[in-house]
Amino acid sequence: MNNILEVKNLQISFKTFFGEVEAVRDITFSVGRKETVAIVGESGCGKSVTASGIMQLLPMPPAFFKGGEILFNGEDLLKKTEKQMQAIRGNKISMVFQDPMTSLNPTMKIGYQIVEGLVKHHKMSREAAVKKSVEMLELVAVPQPEKRINQYPHEFSGGMRQRVMIALAMVCNPQLLIADEPTTALDVTVQAQILELMKKLQEQMEMSIILITHDLGIVADMSDRVVVMYAGQILEVGLTHEIFASPKHPYTRKLLASVPRLDMSREEPLYSIDGTPPDLYVPPKGCSFYDRCSSAMKICKDNMPEFDEHSATHQSRCWLNHPMAQKMNSMDGREV
Amino acid sequence: MKKYLLKRIAMAVVTIWAIITITFILMHSVPGDPFRQESKMPKVVYENLHKKYGLDKPLSEQYIIYLGKIIRGDFGDSMKSRVETVNDMIKRGLPVSAFIGLEALLIAVVFGPALGAIAALNQNKWPDYLSMIIAIIGVSVPSFIMGTVFIQFLARNIEWLPIGGWGSFRHSILPSIALALMPLAQLARYMRSSMLEVLGQDYIKTAKSKGISKATVVLRHAVRNAILPVVSILGTVATNLIVGSFVIEKIFGIPGLGMFFITSINNRDYPLIMGTTIFYAIILVIMLLIVDIAYMLIDPRIKLTKEGR
Amino acid sequence: MKAGLDVSPELFNAADKEDKNAERIRRPSIRYWPDVWRRLKMNKLAMTGLLLICILGVMSFVGTKINGFTYFEQNYSLINSHPDSVHWFGTDELGRDLFTRNWFGVRYSLFIGIMAAFIDFFIGVLYGGIAGISNRKVDSVMMRIAEIIYSIPYLLVVILISVVFSQAGQGSSMFVLIFSLSLTSWVPMAILVRGQVLQLKESEYALASESLGADKSWILKKHIIPNTLGPILVNVTLEIPRAIFAEATLGFIGLGLQAPKSSLGTLANSGLAGLPVGNSYQLFIPAIFISLIMFAFNVLGDGLRDALDPRLRK
Numbered sequence: 038m039n040n041i042l043e044v045k046n047l048q049i050s051f052k053t054f055f056g057e058v059e060a061v062r063d064i065t066f067s068v069g070r071k072e073t074v075a076i077v078g079e080s081g082c083g084k085s086v087t088a089s090g091i092m093q094l095l096p097m098p099p100a101f102f103k104g105g106e107i108l109f110n111g112e113d114l115l116k117k118t119e120k121q122m123q124a125i126r127g128n129k130i131s132m133v134f135q136d137p138m139t140s141l142n143p144t145m146k147i148g149y150q151i152v153e154g155l156v157k158h159h160k161m162s163r164e165a166a167v168k169k170s171v172e173m174l175e176l177v178a179v180p181q182p183e184k185r186i187n188q189y190p191h192e193f194s195g196g197m198r199q200r201v202m203i204a205l206a207m208v209c210n211p212q213l214l215i216a217d218e219p220t221t222a223l224d225v226t227v228q229a230q231i232l233e234l235m236k237k238l239q240e241q242m243e244m245s246i247i248l249i250t251h252d253l254g255i256v257a258d259m260s261d262r263v264v265v266m267y268a269g270q271i272l273e274v275g276l277t278h279e280i281f282a283s284p285k286h287p288y289t290r291k292l293l294a295s296v297p298r299l300d301m302s303r304e305e306p307l308y309s310i311d312g313t314p315p316d317l318y319v320p321p322k323g324c325s326f327y328d329r330c331s332s333a334m335k336i337c338k339d340n341m342p343e344f345d346e347h348s349a350t351h352q353s354r355c356w357l358n359h360p361m362a363q364k365m366n367s368m369d370g371r372e373v
Numbered sequence: 374m375k376k377y378l379l380k381r382i383a384m385a386v387v388t389i390w391a392i393i394t395i396t397f398i399l400m401h402s403v404p405g406d407p408f409r410q411e412s413k414m415p416k417v418v419y420e421n422l423h424k425k426y427g428l429d430k431p432l433s434e435q436y437i438i439y440l441g442k443i444i445r446g447d448f449g450d451s452m453k454s455r456v457e458t459v460n461d462m463i464k465r466g467l468p469v470s471a472f473i474g475l476e477a478l479l480i481a482v483v484f485g486p487a488l489g490a491i492a493a494l495n496q497n498k499w500p501d502y503l504s505m506i507i508a509i510i511g512v513s514v515p516s517f518i519m520g521t522v523f524i525q526f527l528a529r530n531i532e533w534l535p536i537g538g539w540g541s542f543r544h545s546i547l548p549s550i551a552l553a554l555m556p557l558a559q560l561a562r563y564m565r566s567s568m569l570e571v572l573g574q575d576y577i578k579t580a581k582s583k584g585i586s587k588a589t590v591v592l593r594h595a596v597r598n599a600i601l602p603v604v605s606i607l608g609t610v611a612t613n614l615i616v617g618s619f620v621i622e623k624i625f626g627i628p629g630l631g632m633f634f635i636t637s638i639n640n641r642d643y644p645l646i647m648g649t650t651i652f653y654a655i656i657l658v659i660m661l662l663i664v665d666i667a668y669m670l671i672d673p674r675i676k677l678t679k680e681g682r
Numbered sequence: 683m684k685a686g687l688d689v690s691p692e693l694f695n696a697a698d699k700e701d702k703n704a705e706r707i708r709r710p711s712i713r714y715w716p717d718v719w720r721r722l723k724m725n726k727l728a729m730t731g732l733l734l735i736c737i738l739g740v741m742s743f744v745g746t747k748i749n750g751f752t753y754f755e756q757n758y759s760l761i762n763s764h765p766d767s768v769h770w771f772g773t774d775e776l777g778r779d780l781f782t783r784n785w786f787g788v789r790y791s792l793f794i795g796i797m798a799a800f801i802d803f804f805i806g807v808l809y810g811g812i813a814g815i816s817n818r819k820v821d822s823v824m825m826r827i828a829e830i831i832y833s834i835p836y837l838l839v840v841i842l843i844s845v846v847f848s849q850a851g852q853g854s855s856m857f858v859l860i861f862s863l864s865l866t867s868w869v870p871m872a873i874l875v876r877g878q879v880l881q882l883k884e885s886e887y888a889l890a891s892e893s894l895g896a897d898k899s900w901i902l903k904k905h906i907i908p909n910t911l912g913p914i915l916v917n918v919t920l921e922i923p924r925a926i927f928a929e930a931t932l933g934f935i936g937l938g939l940q941a942p943k944s945s946l947g948t949l950a951n952s953g954l955a956g957l958p959v960g961n962s963y964q965l966f967i968p969a970i971f972i973s974l975i976m977f978a979f980n981v982l983g984d985g986l987r988d989a990l991d992p993r994l995r996k
Contacts, residue, residue, distance in 0.1 A: 092582055094578060094581055094582055119587075122584075123584045123585070123586060124584060125584065126581070126582055126583060126584030127582060127583035127584035127585070128584055131582065131583075132579075132582040134575060134578065134579060134582075136575060139574060139575040139576065140575045140576055140578075140579045141576055141579065142576040142579075142580065142594055142597075142598070143576070143598065143673070143674055144597050144598050144601070144672065144673055144674075145593075145594070145597070153580075153583060153585060154583040154584065154585070157583075157584065157585055157586075158584060189673045189674070191673075191674050202579070205579075205583070206582075334694050335694070336694060356694070359694070361694050362694050384829070384830070384833070385833075387830060388830050388833045388834060391830055391834065392834055392838075395834070395839075395842075396842060399842055399843065399846045400846065402846060403846050509727075509977065509980060509981060510973075510977070512976070512980055513923070513973050513976040513977035513980050514969075514973040514976070514977075515927055515930055515931065515969075515972060515973070515976070517931070517934050517950075518950070518969040518972065518973060521954070521957065521965055521966075521969065522969075524957070525957065525962055525966075612835055612836070612837070615835075616835075616837040616838070616931065619931075619935065620931060620934050620935065623934070623935070624954070635935050635936070638841070638845055638935060638936065638937065639935075639936050641845070646842075646845055650838055650841075650842055653835070653838060654834070654835055654838055657835045657838075658833065658835075661833065
C-alpha cells in the first residue's frame with residue numbers, strides 16, 4: 038500500500054440551530070509516503086474541518102460524518118472506537134495548530150506537555166521521556182533545552198512556541214503530520230524558519246505531511262501535490278508544478294493571480310476575487326464557484342461537473358473541460 | 374512578586390485601619406447616650422461608669438487609646454456584662470463558629486466545583502440542567518431559610534439529627550450543610566462557566582490531538598486552568614460564609630461567636646458590637662489576603678510576569 | 683464526463699450576469715438591541731424570572747387591597763390562626779392578616795432592593811465617570827479609595843449602620859436600610875464606567891489626531907454606549923437580589939424594617955417564633971417570597987448576561 042492516507046467521498050456536516058451546514062461535501066484525495074500534500078482554499082472552504090475530521094477532533098455534536106471513508110494504512114478510521122483513535126493520535130498521526138499563543142496549556146510546563154505523549158504511547162519511564170524531549174527540543178532548535186523544559190509557555194516567543202508545538206507533535210515519530218496553517222500567526226522571517234524545520238524533520242523521520250494553508254507562497258516551497266478546495270469540495274488536484282504552471286480551474290487561476298508579486302508595477306491594482314463563498318446551509322446544486330466565475334456558463338448553475346484528467350496526476354472538475362465547451366470557445370474566441 | 378505582595382499587605386492594613394476608624398466613629402455617633410438606656414441610676418454611678426469606660430475624655434484621645442488596645446489584641450469590654458470582655462466572648466465562641474465554618478467551607482469547596490465541572494462536561498444534557506437548578510436554588514434561597522427547612526422537615530422527623538444546640542459532631546451536620554449551600558452553589562456556577570470557557574480553548578484541542586484519554590484531558594488540563602478564576606472568588610465565598618454563620622447560629626441555637634454578636638446587637642451593647650465587628654473584619658481582610666496570595670502562587674503566569682517588573 | 687447528460691450547445695453559452703448572486707447577503711443583518719431581546723426571549727428560565735417579577739410587582743400593590751384587611755389591624759380573637767378561607771395566609775401573633783402583610787412585605791423588599799441597586803448605579807456612574815475624565819493623578823487616587831471601600835465587608839457595614847441608626851428592639855427605617863445597602867456596592871459599577879470612559883477618551887484623541895471630524899465620535903457613542911449599557915444592566919439586575927438578601931438577613935437579625943411596616947425579612951423573623959408551636963406558615967410564606975424574588979432576579983440577570991455575550995451567538 039503506497040498511500041498512507043486515503044480519503045474517499047468524505048462528507049462532514051454540522052447540525053445547527055438554522056439547519057444542516059454541509060462543510061465537507063464529498064471529497065476524495067490521498068497522501069503517499071514521505072509526500073507533502075497541500076490543501077489550499079479560502080477561509081471557510083472546509084480544509085480545517087477536513088484536517089480535524091481526519092483526527093476526529095471535531096465536536097461531535099454538532100458535527101457528524103455524513104458519509105465516506107478515511108483509510109489510514111488501509112484501515113478506516115471512521116470505524117474505530119474512541120480508544121483506538123486515542124492510540125493513533127499523537128502517535129501515528131499528529132497535528133500542529135495555527136495559533137501557538139493559545140495552543141499550549143498555560144499552566145503546564147512545556148516539558149511535561151511533550152513528555153505526556155511519550156509516556157502514554159511509548160510507555161517510557163519518566164527519565165527516558167525527559168531525555169527524549171530534550172533531544173526533540175534540540176532538534177527543533179530550541180536553545181538550552183534542559184533548562185527550558187521546566188519553563189511555561191508564556192516564557193517563549195511565538196516562533197519558539199511553534200517549535201515546541203512541532204516537537205510535541207513529532208516526539209512519537211508519527212507517520213503523518215497534519216499542519217493546519219502552521220505559520221499563519223507568525224512573522225514572515227519566522228515563517229521561513231519553521232518551514233525549513235518541517236522540511237528537515239520530514240526528511241529525517243520519513244513522514245508525510247498534510248499542509249493546510251491559504252498562502253500559495255508556502256505551497257510552492259513545500260508541497261509535492263496540491264489540492265484546491267472551495268465550498269466544501271475539491272475543485273482541482275495536481276502536482277505542485279502542474280498547478281502552478283497550468284492551472285485548469287478558473288478558481289485556481291484566480292487564486293494564483295491574486296498572489297501579489299514583486300515584479301508587479303505600482304499601477305497594477307491588486308487582484309482579488311469578487312464576492313463571497315456560497316452559503317453551505319443550502320449548497321448550490323451546480324458548481325459552487327458559479328456565482329464568482331467569470332467564465333461561467335448556463336450549464337454550470339444547476340449541474341455539478343465531474344473530474345476530468347489532464348494527466349495521470351492532474352484533475353479538475355469544470356464544465357470548461359467538456360468538449361462542447363471547447364467547441365463553443367473556439368467558435369467565438371472566448372477565453373478558456 | 375515581592376513588591377506586589379508588600380503592596381497588597383499594605384492595602385490590607387489600611388483597610389483594617391479604615392474599618393476600625395469607621396466603626397469607632399459610627400459607634401460614637403449613636404444618637405443619645407448609650408448609658409441612658411439603663412434605668413435611672415445615681416449620678417455618681419453614672420459618672421463613675423463614664424470614667425471607667427474612658428468616656429469623659431475627648432473623642433480623639435479615646436480613639437488613640439482604642440487603636441492601641443486593638444493592636445495589642447484587646448478588643449474591648451462589654452457594657453452590659455460586668456465580667457465578660459470581647460476577648461472572653463471570642464475565646465468562647467470562636468472555636469465553635471470556626472468548626473462549623475470550616476466544615477461548611479469544606480463541603481462547599483469540595484462539592485461546589487465538582488458540581489460545576491460535571492455540569493460543564495455534560496453541557497445542555499440532564500446532569501447540566503439538574504446541577505444548575507440545584508445551584509440556582511442554592512443561590513436564591515438564603516441560608517437561614519434552608520436552615521429552618523432542615524429543622525422543620527429533617528430534624529423533627531429524624532431522631533438522630535438534633536434540632537439545635539451544641540454538643541457533639543451530630544449537632545454540626547445540619548447547620549454546616551445549611552451554611553454551605555449558598556457558597557456551594559456560587560462555586561458551582563462559577564466553575565461551570567470557567568470550565569466551559571477552558572474546554573473551548575485551543576490547548577484542549579492540542580491535548581486531545583496527542584491522544585490522551587478524555588479523563589486525563591479533563592482532570593490534568595481542563596480543571597487545572599478552570600479552577601483559577603474560582604479561587605479568586607473564594608474570598609467572597611468566605612465572606613458570605615461568615616455572615617451566614619450569624620443567622621445559622623441563631624436558628625440552631627449554637628453558642629458561637631455569631632450568636633453572641635447577634636445578642637449584643639439586640640442588646641445594643643455598643644462596645645461589644647464594636648469589638649466583635651472589628652474582629653470579624655480583621656479575619657475577613659486576612660482571609661481575602663490569603664486568597665489573593667494563594668492565587669498568585671498557583672498561577673504560573675502571574676509569578677513570573679511580576680518578576681519582570 | 684458523464685454520459686447521458688443532455689448537452690445542448692445552448693447550455694454552453696455564457697451565463698447571464700443577473701443569474702448570479704454572488705453578493706447576495708444570506709441572512710438579514712441583525713441589529714443590536716432587538717437581537718439581545720430575541721436571545722433573551724429564547725431563554726425560558728430568564729423569561730420565567732421576568733414574568734415572576736412582573737406578577738410579584740403587580741400583586742404587591744393589588745394583593746394588599748383584595749381581601750379587605752389592613753396590615754396593622756389587630757384582632758385578638760384570631761391570633762396565630764392557620765390559613766383559611768378568610769385569612770388566606772393566616773394571622774400573626776397580634777391577629778393581623780398575613781396575606782396583606784406579606785404582600786406589603788414584598789412591596790417593601792422589592793422597593794428597597796431596586797432603590798439600593800439604582801443608587802449604586804448613580805453613584806457608580808458618577809464616580810466612574812469623574813474618575814475617567816479626570817487626569818491620571820486624581821483618577822488613581824479615586825480608584826485607590828474605591829478599592830479600599832470595596833474591601834470593607836459589605837454586610838458588616840450594613841449591620842453596623844443599621845445598628846447605629848436604629849433603636850433597640852425596633853428595626854431600621856427604610857432610608858437607613860437603602861443607604862447602608864448601597865454604601866459599598868457601587869464600586870464595581872464605578873470601575874466599569876470608568877473603563878468605558880477611558881476608552882472613549884482615548885479613541886477621541888486618536889480620532890482628533892487623524893482629523894476625521896465629529897462624525898466618528900457619534901459613531902463611537904453608538905458603540906461605547908451599547909457596550910457599557912449591557913454590563914451595567916446585568917450588574918444592576920444582579921445587585922437587586924444581593925440587596926434583598928442583605929435586607930432579609932438584617933430582618934432575621936432583628937434589624938429590618940420597623941414593624942408594623944414589616945419587610946419580608948422582618949416577617950420571617952417574627953415567624954421564627956411560630957415554628958416550634960406548629961405555625962410554620964408564619965415563617966415559610968415570607969421565606970418563599972424572599973426565595974422567589976431572589977430566584978427571579980438571579981435568573982433574569984443570568985439570562986441578560988448570556989444574551990449580551992457576543993460569543994454565545996448561535
